[in-house]
Every structure is written in structure tokens, then in C-alpha cells.
Amino acid sequence: MKLEDIIKERRSIKRFKDIPVPIDIIRSLLETSTWAPNHKLTQPWRFVVVHGDSRLKLAEATRAFMAGKEKDPEKKEAAGQRGYNKLIDVPMFVAVIMEENPNPMTREEDYAATSALIQNFSLLAWEQGIGLIWEKYGMIHSIEFREALGVKPGEKIVGSLHVGYPDMIPSPRPRNAIDQLLTIMD
Numbered sequence: 001m002k003l004e005d006i007i008k009e010r011r012s013i014k015r016f017k018d019i020p021v022p023i024d025i026i027r028s029l030l031e032t033s034t035w036a037p038n039h040k041l042t043q044p045w046r047f048v049v050v051h052g053d054s055r056l057k058l059a060e061a062t063r064a065f066m067a068g069k070e071k072d073p074e075k076k077e078a079a080g081q082r083g084y085n086k087l088i089d090v091p092m093f094v095a096v097i098m099e100e101n102p103n104p105m106t107r108e109e110d111y112a113a114t115s116a117l118i119q120n121f122s123l124l125a126w127e128q129g130i131g132l133i134w135e136k137y138g139m140i141h142s143i144e145f146r147e148a149l150g151v152k153p154g155e156k157i158v159g160s161l162h163v164g165y166p167d168m169i170p171s172p173r174p175r176n177a178i179d180q181l182l183t184i185m186d
Contacts (some may be wrong), residue, residue: 006123011172013131014162020051021092021130026163029124031093036116044101044110045117045158048149050093059088061144069138083139091164094121095149096131098158114158120159131166134159 030047038044050058067076068082087093098114101107118134125132137144140157151157 006127008125011170012133013166015167016091017167019165029121033117033120036113036120038113039109044099045114046097048095057148059084061148062087064144065139065142090162094161096159098156100154100156118159132161132163132185
């Protein structure tokens with residue numbers, strides 16, 4: 001498959017088959033992904049892979065977060081259960097965690113590099129028939145979620161990647177024409 005085709009055919013996947021993704025494949029994809037452009041080669045990232053029974057810890061953290069967010073006491077339990085259900089059906093999570101450099105310019109460059117790493121991972125996974133969605137929901141800032149992943153002070157979760165074999169691949173959505181986006185200055 002050509003890279004151009006992989007880029008155009010990749011989709012964000014929300015529904016997965018109940019088939020585990022081998023850790024060896026994820027390790028290999030992450031290793032290759034770290035070759036993302038990274039100014040000053042700070043390599044600010046680390047990863048936490050959550051699969052199997054350890055998903056319960058994240059699902060429970062999500063239950064607590066969603067229940068705590070609900071204002072109506074009668075709806076707290078249902079809100080928590082919805083959050084739990086959403087996460088427990090995901091075969092694997094790959095949390096991409098970045099050390100937040102105290103220098104604002106370096107921190108911004110590190111965030112861009114970490115985002116490029118996630119794109120690399122996404123394309124490499126797609127090439128292997130593995131889908132994912134890059135999630136960045138409010139609960140990644142919650143104490144429960146951060147503790148469940150072992151995120152330390154001074155670290156930021158750049159993405160919670162939901163990873164698995166696609167159960168359904170969405171149709172492509174149109175993109176703006178390049179002529180609407182491009183300015184050429186002579």
C-alpha cells in the first residue's frame with residue numbers, strides 16, 4: 001500500500017471487534033513512531049498500554065469521573081455506568097504521555113513532536129489493519145484517570161488512543177479543496 005493511500009484511507013475507529021491486539025505489534029509500532037521529527041531530540045514521550053483486565057481500572061476511573069460530573073443525584077449512577085460502558089468495550093488503550101518542559105517554546109515543540117508521533121502510530125497501525133481513535137476527553141485531567149495511568153506531576157496526557165481491530169469503518173468525509181486553503185506568495 002502506498003503512503004498516500006494509507007493517509008487517505010485511514011479513519012477514526014469507534015467500534016472494535018472483540019479481538020485482542022498483540023502487544024508485540026504495539027511495541028513495534030511505537031518504536032517506529034518515535035522517529036517523528038523532534039527538535040533538539042528531547043523525546044518527551046512515554047506510553048502506557050492498558051489491555052485485558054487492566055481496562056477495568058480505567059473504566060472504574062471513568063465511572064467515578066462521570067458520576068461526579070453529574071449534578072442530579074438521581075442520574076449519577078447512570079452517568080457513571082455510561083462512562084464505564086464506553087471504555088470497557090475498547091480492547092486496548094495506549095496513553096501517550098508527555099513531560100511538560102518548563103520552557104514554553106520547548107513545551108510547544110514537544111507537543112508538536114508528540115502529535116506527529118501519534119500520527120505516525122495511527123498510520124502504521126492502519127497499515128497493519130488496526131484502527132484507533134485519538135481521544136482527548138475532559139477526564140484525562142481528572143485525578144482518578146491520571147492515577148489509574150500513573151501520570152506524574154509535570155506530565156500531560158496528549159492522547160488516549162483507543163486501539164483495536166475495526167468492527168466498522170466509517171465512510172470518508174469530504175475535505176476542503178486545496179485551492180481554498182493555499183496562498184502562494186511570489
